[in-house]
Amino acid sequence: MRQDYTRMVEIANTGAKELGFKDVGAMWRAGYDMQPDAFTAMLDRTWGQVKPLYNALHCYTRAKLNEKYGDAVQPKTGPIRADLLGNMWAQDWGAIYDVVAPQGAGDIGYDIGELLKARGDDPVKMVKIGEGFYTSLGFSPLPETFWQRSQITKPADREVICHASAWNVDNKDDLRIKMCTKVNATDFVTIHHELGHNFYQRAYNKQPYFYLGGANDGFHEAIGDFIALSVTPDYLVKIDLLDPAKVPDASKDIGLLLRQAMEKVPGLPWTLLVDKWRWGVFDGSTPTTAYNKAWTDLRLNYMGVTPPAPRSEADFDPGQVPHPRQHALCALLSCPHPAVPILSGRLQAGRLERPAASLFLLWQQAGRREAERHAGAGRVKPWPDALEAFTGTREMDGSAILAYFAPLKTWLDKQNKGRQCGW
Ligand SMILES: [Zn+2]
Numbered sequence: 374m375r376q377d378y379t380r381m382v383e384i385a386n387t388g389a390k391e392l393g394f395k396d397v398g399a400m401w402r403a404g405y406d407m408q409p410d411a412f413t414a415m416l417d418r419t420w421g422q423v424k425p426l427y428n429a430l431h432c433y434t435r436a437k438l439n440e441k442y443g444d445a446v447q448p449k450t451g452p453i454r455a456d457l458l459g460n461m462w463a464q465d466w467g468a469i470y471d472v473v474a475p476q477g478a479g480d481i482g483y484d485i486g487e488l489l490k491a492r493g494d495d496p497v498k499m500v501k502i503g504e505g506f507y508t509s510l511g512f513s514p515l516p517e518t519f520w521q522r523s524q525i526t527k528p529a530d531r532e533v534i535c536h537a538s539a540w541n542v543d544n545k546d547d548l549r550i551k552m553c554t555k556v557n558a559t560d561f562v563t564i565h566h567e568l569g570h571n572f573y574q575r576a577y578n579k580q581p582y583f584y585l586g587g588a589n590d591g592f593h594e595a596i597g598d599f600i601a602l603s604v605t606p607d608y609l610v611k612i613d614l615l616d617p618a619k620v621p622d623a624s625k626d627i628g629l630l631l632r633q634a635m636e637k638v639p640g641l642p643w644t645l646l647v648d649k650w651r652w653g654v655f656d657g658s659t660p661t662t663a664y665n666k667a668w669t670d671l672r673l674n675y676m677g678v679t680p681p682a683p684r685s686e687a688d689f690d691p692g693q694v695p696h697p698r699q700h701a702l703c704a705l706l707s708c709p710h711p712a713v714p715i716l717s718g719r720l721q722a723g724r725l726e727r728p729a730a731s732l733f734l735l736w737q738q739a740g741r742r743e744a745e746r747h748a749g750a751g752r753v754k755p756w757p758d759a760l761e762a763f764t765g766t767r768e769m770d771g772s773a774i775l776a777y778f779a780p781l782k783t784w785l786d787k788q789n790k791g792r793q794c795g796w
Pocket of ligand 1: 566570593594597
């Protein structure tokens with residue numbers, strides 16, 4: 374596909390130039406209403422804030438992989454072999470949580486999928502629970518057509534694309550999700566993510582055509598991703614899924630945080646390097662003859678991972694980058710300042726009670742009118758205005774993520790004592 378890809382870049386750049394942009398990368402970045410250099414600098418600055426957390430996670434995970442596989446497969450120093458991280462792109466390390474789980478704190482004592490199955494919940498019931506999350510924040514229930522027209526489970530009679538997505542077909546209230554839901558924890562969280570798109574889409578449906586969209590490309594994903602952090606033991610008790618007696622005590626916090634960090638934190642450098650690779654390809658600073666080298670270099674530089682076998686320009690590794698969820702970095706990092714006091718209160722109490730999705734907490738506190746007013750602005754206002762309305766800050770900032778994971782960072786630093794971190 375390398376040749377096809379090269380041709381696609383030419384065609385896309387021609388289109389972008391016709392629209393008045395230097396190249397496709399510049400066109401994408403224009404969605405943020407900033408000078409391209411300022412935008413890149415903002416991303417680099419935010420990444421710089423979060424990098425120490427990633428490095429600590431990298432160092433700890435590498436040591437655990439070394440214990441499991443030995444020096445010949447995973448040395449104690451240098452980059453991590455990407456194929457040991459349990460994910461095709463090494464951007465979600467959740468699948469190897471059992472390798473890194475801390476003794477005693479690793480097992481949180483329940484599995485959402487098992488709880489759902491034990492209660493006899495089916496996929497439709499799971500979506501109803503997700504809807505309940507949003508109506509509890511003050512949003513109106515989903516329309517009847519949602520239930521008639523959504524694809525909630527995989528149809529038996531035809532091939533479909535199972536990658537989960539959310540749609541507003543008529544830009545008004547023909548909301549739908551498309552999933553192949555199974556009764557398990559991942560899909561339970563994904564439902565909450567996808568419905569976040571639907572509720573946001575409907576909230577701004579009265580705007581003129583050109584303003585139908587998130588305040589920036591990151592906002593839509595931010596909503597879903599922070600909702601994922603709301604699926605806490607406390608929430609599971611509220612929806613009568615988890616017996617209050619089974620809520621993990623504070624001794625399990627490190628396990629819970631480590632699991633979330635393994636799933637989410639590697640995604641930050643990953644999305645950033647994917648964007649950087651594409652920008653280089655589109656603006657020509659990465660020539661077609663160096664596609665793969667540029668990719669391997671970025672992977673090493675940002676993530677400290679290395680391919681398990683030598684690569685050359687006969688390969689085209691970036692070609693396997695899936696669904697372009699670009700700008701997810703912005704999404705994840707628009708985690709707002711006001712989250713910090715809420716979160717540290719929670720952490721002092723020693724329990725994972727409250728979601729980090731502070732924008733939803735704020736909506737909840739502000740009441741429905743405010744929630745719909747903020748979400749309803751769509752693209753009308755510049756995104757820093759929207760960010761401020763949601764969160765009280767105009768700047769994208771990584772400090773809330775650091776605050777959220779602070780107890781884990783302290784714990785990781787202790788584990789990493791005496792190790793040579795970095796790569
Ligand atoms: Zn999404």
